[in-house]
Amino acid sequence: MTRRFLSLWFARLPTDRAHALRRDKTNAPLATIAKIASAQRLVCVDARAAALGLHPDLPLADARARYPDLIAVEADPGEEARLLARIADWCARFTPLVALDGADGIMLDITGAAHLFGGEEAMAATIEARLAGQGLGAALGIADAPRAAWALARFSHQRIAPPAMSEKMFARLFHDLPAAALGLDEKTIADLNRAGLRRIGDVALRPRAPIAARFGAEVMSRLDALSGLERGAISPRFPAPDFCAERRFASAILHREAIDLAIAKLSDDLVVLLERQAKGARRLELCLFRVDGALRRIEVGASRPLNEARAIARLFAEKLQAEDEDEIDPGYGIDILRLSCLAAEPLAPSQRELERAHEAERAKALTDLLDRLSARLGPRRVTRLEPVDTHIPEYAVAAVPATGRRHCERSEAIQTRPQTRSLRLDCFAVARNDETPTRPIRLFERPERIEAIAEIPDGPPMRFRWRRVLHEIAAIEGPERIAPEWWRREAALTRDYFRAEDKQGRRFWLYREGLYGRESVRWFVQGAMA
Numbered sequence: 001m002t003r004r005f006l007s008l009w010f011a012r013l014p015t016d017r018a019h020a021l022r023r024d025k026t027n028a029p030l031a032t033i034a035k036i037a038s039a040q041r042l043v044c045v046d047a048r049a050a051a052l053g054l055h056p057d058l059p060l061a062d063a064r065a066r067y068p069d070l071i072a073v074e075a076d077p078g079e080e081a082r083l084l085a086r087i088a089d090w091c092a093r094f095t096p097l098v099a100l101d102g103a104d105g106i107m108l109d110i111t112g113a114a115h116l117f118g119g120e121e122a123m124a125a126t127i128e129a130r131l132a133g134q135g136l137g138a139a140l141g142i143a144d145a146p147r148a149a150w151a152l153a154r155f156s157h158q159r160i161a162p163p164a165m166s167e168k169m170f171a172r173l174f175h176d177l178p179a180a181a182l183g184l185d186e187k188t189i190a191d192l193n194r195a196g197l198r199r200i201g202d203v204a205l206r207p208r209a210p211i212a213a214r215f216g217a218e219v220m221s222r223l224d225a226l227s228g229l230e231r232g233a234i235s236p237r238f239p240a241p242d243f244c245a246e247r248r249f250a251s252a253i254l255h256r257e258a259i260d261l262a263i264a265k266l267s268d269d270l271v272v273l274l275e276r277q278a279k280g281a282r283r284l285e286l287c288l289f290r291v292d293g294a295l296r297r298i299e300v301g302a303s304r305p306l307n308e309a310r311a312i313a314r315l316f317a318e319k320l321q322a323e324d325e326d327e328i329d330p331g332y333g334i335d336i337l338r339l340s341c342l343a344a345e346p347l348a349p350s351q352r353e354l355e356r357a358h359e360a361e362r363a364k365a366l367t368d369l370l371d372r373l374s375a376r377l378g379p380r381r382v383t384r385l386e387p388v389d390t391h392i393p394e395y396a397v398a399a400v401p402a403t404g405r406r407h408c409e410r411s412e413a414i415q416t417r418p419q420t421r422s423l424r425l426d427c428f429a430v431a432r433n434d435e436t437p438t439r440p441i442r443l444f445e446r447p448e449r450i451e452a453i454a455e456i457p458d459g460p461p462m463r464f465r466w467r468r469v470l471h472e473i474a475a476i477e478g479p480e481r482i483a484p485e486w487w488r489r490e491a492a493l494t495r496d497y498f499r500a501e502d503k504q505g506r507r508f509w510l511y512r513e514g515l516y517g518r519e520s521v522r523w524f525v526q527g528a529m530a
Contacts, residue, residue, distance in 0.1 A: 002163045004120070005234070006108040007101060007141040007149035008091070008127070010084070029067060032075040033060050043075050047137065077103070087136065088237055089295040092287065093336050094123065096241065099234040105153070107146055107234045120160055134293055146232040147225040148174070151181040170227055175201030182222040188215055200226070241285070241340035245269035252291050252333020256320070259288075259334065263316050266339040267309035274344065280305020282403075283343040286316055289336035300375045301403035303367045305345045311368060312339075318375040370402045379403055391482055393526065394443060438499070440509050440527035447524035450510070457516045460498055464510065466525055471502040479512075493519050499529070 029049035031042045040060040042049075049070070054063050063070050081103065088106050091098045094117070097109035110123065117123040124140050131138050141152025143161040152159055155177045162169060174181070177200050179192045192215060197203050203211060203223060212220050224230035245266045253259060263286065274281060282305055288296040300315045374382045379401035386400045452461035460476045477499040484492030497511040507529040514521040 002144055003109070003111045004114065004163065005143060005146045005149040005232070006110045006120075006124070006127075007146070007153040008087075008106040008108070009139045009141075009150075009153040010087075010104050010106075010136065028069045028071050029054060030071045030073070031063065033072045034075040042072075085237075086293075086295075087131075090289075090293045091127075092238075092295065093289045094127065096238070096244065096338075096340070097234065097236045098238075099236050101146075101150065101234075105150065107149070109234055109236075110142070124159065130293075145225060145228045145230075146234055147183065147222065148228065150183060151177060151226060155181040165228070171201065171204070174226060175199060175204060179203060182219065182226065184218065184222060188219065191215055192219070239342075241342055242279075242344045243270055243273040243281075243341040244338065245273065245340075246336065246338045248336050249334070252330075252335045254330050254333050259320070259330075259337070260313070260317060262337050263339065264309065264313045266337060267312040270312065270339050270341060271307055271309045274307045274341065277344075278347050279344040280307040280347045281312065281341040281343070282306075282345055283341070284312060284315070285340045285342050287336075287338040287340070288330075288334050289338070290330060291332045291335050294331060299342070301371070301379055301401065303370045303374075303403045304364075305347050306371075307347060311371070314368075315371055315375045318372045322376040374401065374403045390485065392485065393439070393482075394447075440529045443527045444525070447511070447526040450523045450525050452510070452512075452523040457521075461500070461510065461523065464500075464523065464525075466508075471500075471504075471506070471508075473500050474503045475501045482511075497526075 027048070029052055030046040031049050031054060032044045033040050034043045035041075036043075036057075042054060042056050042058045042060065042063055044056060045054045049067075052067060054067070054070070060072060063072075084100060084103070084106065088098050088100055091106055091108055095108050095110050095113045099107045099109075101107040110120070114120045114123045117126055120142050124142065128138065128140065139153045140159050141149040141154070141156065141161075142159065143149040143152055144163060144165070148161060151174065152161060156173070158173060161173055165173070179198055179200060179202070180189050181200055182189075182203070184192075192198070192203070195214075197206070197211075200223070203219065208220050221230065225232055247262055247266060249262075253262065270281070281302060283299065283301050284306075286298045286300075288298070290296070298316065298319055300319050302311075302315070306312055306315075370382060382402045383399040384402045385397045388396055388398050390396055448466065450464045450466045452464040454461045460478060461473060463470060463472050465471070479496035479498055482495045482497065484494065493514045495511045495513055497509065499507065500510050501507045508525050509527040509529060510523065510525050512521060512523055
């Protein structure tokens with residue numbers, strides 16, 4: 001299948017502030033201004049201003065002299081970038097592969113999607129009409145290569161290039177375009193113009209080696225990208241989902257019951273796609289496209305691979321029930337719902353006759369409960385403890401979302417050093433058979449300082465005072481030495497751990513911090529053992 005790309009170019013982006021100023025003067029021309037070469041100049045003009053003869057780069061004083069009612073708004077690149085991002089989100093209703101193309105354009109990969117809208121011409125007309133309804137004017141270009149679509153949108157009156165163009169068709173469509181359609185920097189374009197290479201045809205018909213030697217290899221690279229000889233690609237704002245199901249409504253839906261019913265049907269469709277490859281969903285996203293252009297994304301996770309429609313629909317029901325009414329407000333209605341599987345995992349073959357049925361059902365019920373709680377309360381409020389690859393006891397576990405992957409990266413942990421927990425589970429070492437653990441299951445929030453007395457400076461303690469109580473040691477095991485991790489920049493001291501039991505039968509996990517003769521020495525108790 002031939003790849004097809006659609007480029008949108010916005011010569012002007014009316015900001016919210018400009019719209020607010022226009023409400024008082026509906027027929028006044030509008031322009032944005034910026035300080036260029038120590039003078040205020042027009043940088044963008046609307047259709048009314050262009051019809052009156054105003055154009056970019058015109059000094060503001062000259063424009064005011066011609067039309068005193070001109071509305072001039074200071075250009076705000078940050079606000080225009082945010083508006084362009086919102087338009088890109090709106091364009092996701094046509095294809096999930098949408099990318100920002102500089103500061104004034106959007107690129108869509110419409111391969112295999114145009115037929116859903118009646119063909120490329122009908123799709124382009126639909127996009128133009130719906131953007132115009134939102135007060136946005138855009139030029140379009142459709143071609144086999146992103147660079148060709150970009151050039152058609154900005155420099156050509158013909159906006160759709162035929163698929164798989166021949167050299168003759170390419171020459172007829174692009175050779176008369178200015179050299180600026182190659183998308184090169186201003187200096188290179190100026191150098192080409194001074195050399196008499198003002199059009200793309202002037203460059204294409206010359207020998208390649210002299211042009212590359214004089215103006216750089218980028219010129220010929222852009223020409224190859226324009227003709228499709230160099231494979232082009234885009235970087236979508238959001239990665240394409242592994243599996244996707246979508247529903248479009250002739251009449252926009254408004255009520256929550258209709259949304260729930262549509263989610264249930266989308267779940268059925270998605271499960272069919274998952275079952276074909278024997279996979280289950282771990283991360284799911286629901287996109288709600290509103291009629292007014294707003295887009296709402298809702299994401300949920302699962303603690304096990306899901307391929308059951310009812311379970312998927314129940315997760316989103318819990319999530320929507322927990323959302324604020326303003327966040328799920330359908331506005332004037334929702335015309336598209338898209339359910340995507342962002343991450344999937346293979347399903348392990350199940351042999352019910354060899355499993356313990358009640359244990360399998362209990363495990364499934366637990367994971368379903370975790371998924372529902374995470375969808376309702378948020379993934380960061382329902383966590384489990386995951387071992388961390390370190391031998392420092394207080395850093396040996398991290399709280400991670402219960403619906404995350406079993407072996408997550410350390411960067412995904414909510415707290416790699418959970419110092420705010422009153423009690424922490426340690427990666428304790430349990431002896432074989434029914435012997436007692438070698439470390440306490442729970443640690444104190446912070447190690448507590450003690451006063452210890454030993455027979456020799458570097459020996460085990462004979463007694464220690466903790467919380468104003470003196471403990472006489474009856475039995476002790478150790479030491480277990482834990483050296484600081486050399487790759488950490490923070491200063492740390494060597495620790496010698498001891499398992500101690502006092503004469504009352506209470507057992508403690510003590511450690512000495514520091515080495516005698518080389519470091520300052522202090523004693524701490526870090527946990528109590530059963």
